[in-house]
Amino acid sequence: MTDAAIPTAASLRQTVEARLKKRHAQEMRFRLYGRMAIIVALCFLALLLGRIVTQGYSTFVDYRIAVPVYLDPARIDKADPTGANYDMLVAQSILTKLGEQDDDLGEKSGKVMEIMSNDLGFQLLKMVREDPSLIGKTITVTGPVKSDAALYFKGQIKRSTPQDSRKLDDQQLDWMDKLKASGAVTSGFNVSFLTNSDSTEPEQAGVLGAIVGSAMMLLVTAVLAVPIGVLAATYLEEFAPKNRWTDIIEVNINNLAAVPSIVYGLLGLAVFSNWLAVPRSSPLLGGLVLALMALPTIIIATRSALKAVPPSIREAALGVGASRTQTVFHHVLPLAMPGVMTGAILSLAHALGETAPLLMIGMISFVPGVPEGFTGAATVLPVQVFIWENASERGFHERTAAAIIVLLVFMIIMNLAAILVRRRFERRW
Amino acid sequence: MLIWIALTALLLFSAATYMAARRKAVAATGGKPVLLHSLPGYYGSYAALWVGAPAALLILLFAMFGGRMEEALLRADPPAAVQALTAPQQDVFFDDARAIAHGGQPSETIYEGDLKTALDAKAAKAAHLQNLIQYGSVALGALLALAGIMIAYPRIGPQFRARNKVEGWIAGLFIACSVTAILTTAGIVASLVWESWRFFQAVPIHEFLFGMEWNPQIAMRADQYAGTGAFGAVPLFVGTFLIMMIAMLVAAPIGLYSAIYLSEYASPLTRSVVKPLLEILAGVPTVVYGFFAALTVGPIFRSFFNWIGAQLVGGSFDGLGQYLMQVQNQMALVAGAVMGIMLIPFVSSLSDDIINAVPQSLRDGSLAMGATRSETVKKVVLPAALPGIMAALLLAVSRAVGETMIVTMAAGLQAKTTLNPLDTVTTVTVQIVTLLTGDQEFDSPKTLSAFGLGLTLFVVTLMLNIIALRIVQKYREQYD
Numbered sequence: 001m002t003d004a005a006i007p008t009a010a011s012l013r014q015t016v017e018a019r020l021k022k023r024h025a026q027e028m029r030f031r032l033y034g035r036m037a038i039i040v041a042l043c044f045l046a047l048l049l050g051r052i053v054t055q056g057y058s059t060f061v062d063y064r065i066a067v068p069v070y071l072d073p074a075r076i077d078k079a080d081p082t083g084a085n086y087d088m089l090v091a092q093s094i095l096t097k098l099g100e101q102d103d104d105l106g107e108k109s110g111k112v113m114e115i116m117s118n119d120l121g122f123q124l125l126k127m128v129r130e131d132p133s134l135i136g137k138t139i140t141v142t143g144p145v146k147s148d149a150a151l152y153f154k155g156q157i158k159r160s161t162p163q164d165s166r167k168l169d170d171q172q173l174d175w176m177d178k179l180k181a182s183g184a185v186t187s188g189f190n191v192s193f194l195t196n197s198d199s200t201e202p203e204q205a206g207v208l209g210a211i212v213g214s215a216m217m218l219l220v221t222a223v224l225a226v227p228i229g230v231l232a233a234t235y236l237e238e239f240a241p242k243n244r245w246t247d248i249i250e251v252n253i254n255n256l257a258a259v260p261s262i263v264y265g266l267l268g269l270a271v272f273s274n275w276l277a278v279p280r281s282s283p284l285l286g287g288l289v290l291a292l293m294a295l296p297t298i299i300i301a302t303r304s305a306l307k308a309v310p311p312s313i314r315e316a317a318l319g320v321g322a323s324r325t326q327t328v329f330h331h332v333l334p335l336a337m338p339g340v341m342t343g344a345i346l347s348l349a350h351a352l353g354e355t356a357p358l359l360m361i362g363m364i365s366f367v368p369g370v371p372e373g374f375t376g377a378a379t380v381l382p383v384q385v386f387i388w389e390n391a392s393e394r395g396f397h398e399r400t401a402a403a404i405i406v407l408l409v410f411m412i413i414m415n416l417a418a419i420l421v422r423r424r425f426e427r428r429w
Numbered sequence: 430m431l432i433w434i435a436l437t438a439l440l441l442f443s444a445a446t447y448m449a450a451r452r453k454a455v456a457a458t459g460g461k462p463v464l465l466h467s468l469p470g471y472y473g474s475y476a477a478l479w480v481g482a483p484a485a486l487l488i489l490l491f492a493m494f495g496g497r498m499e500e501a502l503l504r505a506d507p508p509a510a511v512q513a514l515t516a517p518q519q520d521v522f523f524d525d526a527r528a529i530a531h532g533g534q535p536s537e538t539i540y541e542g543d544l545k546t547a548l549d550a551k552a553a554k555a556a557h558l559q560n561l562i563q564y565g566s567v568a569l570g571a572l573l574a575l576a577g578i579m580i581a582y583p584r585i586g587p588q589f590r591a592r593n594k595v596e597g598w599i600a601g602l603f604i605a606c607s608v609t610a611i612l613t614t615a616g617i618v619a620s621l622v623w624e625s626w627r628f629f630q631a632v633p634i635h636e637f638l639f640g641m642e643w644n645p646q647i648a649m650r651a652d653q654y655a656g657t658g659a660f661g662a663v664p665l666f667v668g669t670f671l672i673m674m675i676a677m678l679v680a681a682p683i684g685l686y687s688a689i690y691l692s693e694y695a696s697p698l699t700r701s702v703v704k705p706l707l708e709i710l711a712g713v714p715t716v717v718y719g720f721f722a723a724l725t726v727g728p729i730f731r732s733f734f735n736w737i738g739a740q741l742v743g744g745s746f747d748g749l750g751q752y753l754m755q756v757q758n759q760m761a762l763v764a765g766a767v768m769g770i771m772l773i774p775f776v777s778s779l780s781d782d783i784i785n786a787v788p789q790s791l792r793d794g795s796l797a798m799g800a801t802r803s804e805t806v807k808k809v810v811l812p813a814a815l816p817g818i819m820a821a822l823l824l825a826v827s828r829a830v831g832e833t834m835i836v837t838m839a840a841g842l843q844a845k846t847t848l849n850p851l852d853t854v855t856t857v858t859v860q861i862v863t864l865l866t867g868d869q870e871f872d873s874p875k876t877l878s879a880f881g882l883g884l885t886l887f888v889v890t891l892m893l894n895i896i897a898l899r900i901v902q903k904y905r906e907q908y909d
Contacts (some may be wrong), residue, residue, distance in 0.1 A: 003603040023801055030803035034690025039776075045710050051725050128550070153616045214551055215668065228606045235603035251898075254609050258886065260831020260893040262858050263617060269865065270620030277496050292613050319843065326597045343663045353714025356833035356858070361863050382716045389720050391836060397724065402716050411712060 021376045025186060052408075056401025062190035062203075063153045065116055065141040065179065069093045069124060073136045076319050081128045081135070086121035087113055090141065097184060098175055113170055117203045144192065145185065147202035147395025149176055154392075166423040189212070193402065197369050198379060202395025205388070207403050209370045213283055213378035214352060214410075217325060220287020220296055220424070221351050227289075229298030236299070237306040237381045238328050257296035265360030273361055280352075280362035290351040297350070301343020305336040338425035340419045349414035351408065355382040381407045432492050435661045436485060439574060441482035446578060450476030458587050465700050467592035475584075475591045478598050479577035479797035484570040487549060491566030498528070499558045501553060511544035524550065529557035560909025567644050593825045622885055624880035631874040632660045638883055639663060643844035645864060662885070664844035668854030670834060672765045675831040675850055677770025680815040685818065689776070692784045693806055698779075704778075719838030722767035727758035727839060730766075734851065753851070759841040762850040770827050779824065783817030783904075784810060816904045820897040825892035831886060857882050859904050 075175045076084040092108035094116060095102050100110045115237050120143040127141075128134055144150070151157045153176070162167050168176075179185045196206025240246040268289035272278045278285045309332050317327040322357055333340075358364075371378035379387070381403060388400040451473035458464040465472070504523055511522055522544070525535040543560040585591070631639065640661015687707070691700055738753025787810050795805040811818070841853035842863060863877040893901050 008881060023804070029801045030806070031690070031694055037686030038690055040683055041687055041710065041770075042703070042706060044773070045706060047725075048670070048710075048713065048721050048770075051721060052575065055724075082872075149816055155846075167565045185585055231603055232610060233605040235607045238604060239600070240607070242872050243492075249607055249610055251613050253896055256610060256613060257798065257892060257893050258827060258857070258890065259617070260827075260833070260890055262833045262861055263664060263887050263890075265622070266861070267617045267620055270624055270880070271616050276493060295610065295613065323596060325599055346908045349712070353712075353716070355714065355716040356862065359837075359862055365867050382714055386718050386834070386838070387719060389723060400724075402722060404720060407665070407714065408717070415712065 014350060020378060025140070049408075052404050055398055056403075056405045058154050058156070058192050059193055059398045059402035061154070061187055062192065063150045063185050063187050064142050065094070065145050065295050067097060067120070067183045067184065068138050068140045068374070071128065071135045071136045076135050078135060079131055081132060082125065083127075084156075084284045086124040086128075089117055090116060090120045090124065092154070093186075097182070098178055103112055111172055112168075114140060115146050115168065117144045117146050117201060119143040119201070119204050144203040145176075147393065150203060151394060153180065153185070156398075163413065167337075174401070176178070177404050185366060193399070194406075196339055198384065200366075200369060202391075202393050202399060205396070205399055207381065207384060207406050209367060210381045210384040210403070211410075212370045213367075214380040216283035216378065217286040217290065217380055217423045218239070218348055218352055220284055220374065221290040222344070222348055224287065224291035225294040225298055225347075229295050230302050230340055233302035233306065234333065235298045236330060237303050239324065239331065253296050253299050258299060260356075261293060261354055262356045262360065264289050265357030267292070268357060269360045278377045279377075281367075281377045282375045283378045285361050285379075286358050286378070286380065288355060289357050289373075292332075293354065293357065294347045294351045297347040298344055301347065302336070302340045305339025305343065307334060308339060309335045309339050333357060335427070338421055338427070342422045344420065345414055345418040349418070352414065353382055353411060355386055358383050381410070383390070430565050431487060431567065435488055435570060437829045438486055439481055439488070439570065442574060447477040448584075450582060451537070451581070453585050454587070454589075457585070459590060461897045463529075465587050466590050467595075471591035471595050472585050472589070475580065476581040478595065479581035482598070483577060484573040487573055488566055489878050490569045491562065491569075493706055495559075495562045495566065499562055502558055503527070503555055508543070508547040510547050519778035523551070524549035527555045530559065546879070580785075583626060597850040601755065621884040623881055624877055625884045628874055628877035628881045632878070632881075634705070637662055637878075638885075641846060645860075645878055654737070658875060660874065660881075662857070662882065664846045665855060665857045665860055665882070667846050667848070668761070668840070668844070669830055669858075671761050671850065671854055671857040672768065672856055673826060674839065676768035676772055676829045677764025677822070677826060679766055680829075681822060683769075684773045684825075685780055687773070688777040688780035688784060689806055689811075692781050693802060693810070701819055704781075707774040707777060710770070711778070713771075715771065715832060715834040716838070718767050718771050719834040722763050722835055722839035723758070726767055727760075727763045730760065730763050731756055732756050756851050757841075757853055758840065759853050760851045761840065761854045762889065764836045765839040765850065767839060768829055768832055771835065772828060775828060776825050779821035780814075780818050783814050783901075786817070787813045804832065806906050816900050818901040822906070823893050823897040823900075827890045827897070830893075831858065831890050833862060837862050848849035858887050 022044050069094065072089070075089065088106070088109055091112040092102055092113050095108060100108060120141050123141050123143055124139075127139065145153070145258060145308075148157065149172075152173060157166050157168060159170075159173055176185070184191070191413060192204070193206045195207030195208055196204055199205040236246060236249065268285060272285055272288050273280055278288065313331050313335060316326070317331045322330065358380060363379060364387060365377060365379075366376050367379045385400055385407065387401050388396045388403060451469045454465055454472035455462050455469050457487060462469050479847055500523065503526065504519075507519065511519060514522060521536055522540075524538075525538065526548055527533070528535040529548070641663050642658065642659040642661045642662045677771040687703075691703060695703065706788050734756040736755045738750045738756070741747065741750030742754065743749065791809050791813060792805055795809040796802070800808065836856045836859050840855060840859055842855050842859065843853050844855050844860075845852060847854060861879045861882050864882075
């Protein structure tokens with residue numbers, strides 16, 4: 001035994017302090033890791049939303065061109081107005097406006113057609129068809145510029161890029177600057193993005209068809225999943241005897257809630273589409289599949305809402321002579337309703353964003369209009385995002401982001417509604 | 430259209446029955462409803478249910494299965510000219526007959542001679558059958574409604590236990606709704622197993638599970654070169670595993686640390702701000718993550734690795750540099766990392782619940798012994814919560830395996846057996862989507878293989894979920 005082995009008060013203090021310092025440093029580090037984890041997660045969120053907003057907001061500004069077009073009787077056949085080349089007429093009018101002459105090969109007008117949307121030609125055709133007396137007059141049509149031209153106005157195609165590696169050449173850029181300066185091209189809020197449906201031309205594509213399709217599909221989902229889910233949950237929570245069968249149903253529901261959504265798509269394809277012959281890519285089929293998918297979550301939410309209603313309510317109702325069914329329908333369910341509605345809205349919001357099962361049942365097809373009915377072909381917002389993301393034209397990229405913004409706005413509205421219902425009606429016992 | 434009219438008429442008729450039965454019950458007591466066994470409304474509902482429910486069910490069933498009945502009857506006795514056709518041609522023939530009958534768009538097949546007459550005959554028959562089935566269902570429904578009123582109406586009297594009977598109907602409805610969940614599972618299992626079974630007849634199951642090559646190309650013509658596809662799913666399993674591992678490497682530490690911080694350190698204010706923000710991350714649709722991965726993360730990662738490659742080229746790591754220069758957008762790392770971001774809130778909220786379920790007394794005991802907070806977390810709380818956290822991670826794995834959109838948009842289509850995160854891999858879900866978004870022929874192994882993959886996916890995720898839920902349940906009992 002040496003003296004050194006017996007710690008003096010001072011050295012003990014020293015070692016303890018040294019160790020404490022180390023332990024506190026460890027504590028600080030640990031806390032720092034936690035903070036960093038949260039900060040990293042929030043950074044991801046900011047990056048995700050920020051990227052989508054920066055990529056998509058420019059869609060909501062569009063550039064429209066207004067041109068007076070002389071409907072030359074020599075070139076439009078009165079008997080058959082559909083035969084004329086209206087795009088050419090518009091292009092040449094734009095050239096005249098620019099003070100240029102078209103060459104014999106029509107090269108210049110071809111170049112003009114690359115910066116104006118063919119929507120202008122369609123508009124002319126429609127007007128002439130409705131009122132053939134317009135032939136021989138000069139009328140002004142207003143329509144979007146081609147998406148590449150819009151990208152130039154928005155600064156996404158730059159003049160500094162070498163001519164070969166951009167879609168528009170210098171002459172076209174000059175023309176566009178001139179048109180802009182002369183006031184023929186004006187910018188404004190892009191209403192047509194919200195009032196048009198899908199199109200092969202980016203500048204004419206909009207989300208209206210997808211919004212209507214989503215709404216119809218969610219309606220089917222809600223009408224099926226909410227009543228069935230609420231009734232099933234009520235039965236399991238309030239009536240079911242505790243036996244093997246109800247145990248199986250319970251385990252079953254918990255497992256269904258975690259089945260990958262794509263498996264529901266396979267189910268829909270095999271059972272609803274092939275076996276029951278529900279029309280493919282229709283809101284009805286999509287709604288059926290999503291209803292099955294939303295069912296377990298609605299059941300689970302309803303059960304927890306029913307559990308939160310205190311037993312005293314039930315006992316009081318039974319005590320004054322109500323039957324069990326009356327107790328549940330007159331007292332327990334109404335009191336659980338806020339929780340039920342919150343759960344239902346949240347699971348519908350989830351269904352709104354679901355894409356994978358819908359791809360299985362043929363919702364990926366190009367649908368140019370608003371869906372005709374519950375059994376007609378339709379597209380929905382998330383699938384529209386997927387379709388546009390796959391498109392090669394650059395103009396569709398910003399539209400994809402804009403469609404995502406629209407989708408997120410709807411989801412935020414639904415989530416806010418859920419929060420509002422909870423805040424407004426929730427009762428603490 | 431006819432169905433809607435019939436259903437509306439049925440509804441009106443039931444409503445009228447309700448009023449009549451209610452009135453009859455009240456009248457039977459001589460205007461003193463208090464003498465009735467049940468409230469007057471129950472008598473009305475009883476009669477209305479007998480009138481409306483069976484008839485409506487019948488009409489709806491006919492609406493659902495009428496098309497199939499029509500088709501079966503139509504195909505019952507094919508003429509000789511049609512019998513001579515091959516099975517797919519017969520399908521087209523009958524589809525055309527029905528399309529002509531219902532004013533639809535027939536295919537562009539040209540029928541001549543005997544076939545043309547057969548087609549016209551069948552089209553006429555199809556129109557006739559459709560009418561027969563539609564009007565027949567409505568007539569049957571009307572008959573059922575009348576039978577219902579015959580059964581229910583005479584029973585109504587003061588002694589009749591209408592409430593109990595109506596509650597019996599409601600109990601039936603309850604049970605039917607609960608059984609929907611079972612039916613869904615049965616439907617999933619049945620459809621997956623049935624179609625997979627057909628697939629495994631064409632491709633042996635061991636070849637599917639252990640084969641090393643995935644190339645589901647089926648020849649258009651029988652004599653085409655390399656006509657048989659390869660259906661070995663191992664590359665897909667490896668690709669799925671690789672992306673899942675990358676996702677978990679991102680999600681597990683970030684999710685766990687944020688759960689620990691939120692439940693052990695954060696002030697109530699921070700908690701109330703951060704938790705909803707993380708939940709936003711959970712509410713973002715997966716297609717949005719896919720877009721983010723494909724158009725933002727992919728190009729960033731690629732240019733980063735290309736840049737590193739450019740630095741290394743010519744140095745002592747020339748080979749590595751050359752490789753990094755050629756890295757593509759669609760590497761496993763991109764899909765995995767973005768999937769990891771998606772799973773962060775999932776892991777964190779599940780672990781948060783589990784950590785909060787650890788009794789406070791354990792923490793108090795540890796802190797009272799002089800342990801620091803982090804020591805308490807590491808030595809007391811986490812070991813106690815470990816089974817629950819394992820379960821949470823298993824559930825996250827199951828999510829990652831079944832996730833579709835991110836990988837469809839950001840991972841590739843090339844089936845490679847590699848564990849290199851910079852390489853392009855494909856997953857089970859990507860292949861299901863690609864196989865089923867084109868033309869679907871339900872007699873080719875190419876389409877059916879999607880169901881084989883779906884069955885594998887279903888079984889794997891189901892096992893993960895069952896194990897995880899078991900663990901959670903056991904763990905809950907421990908502290909309850």
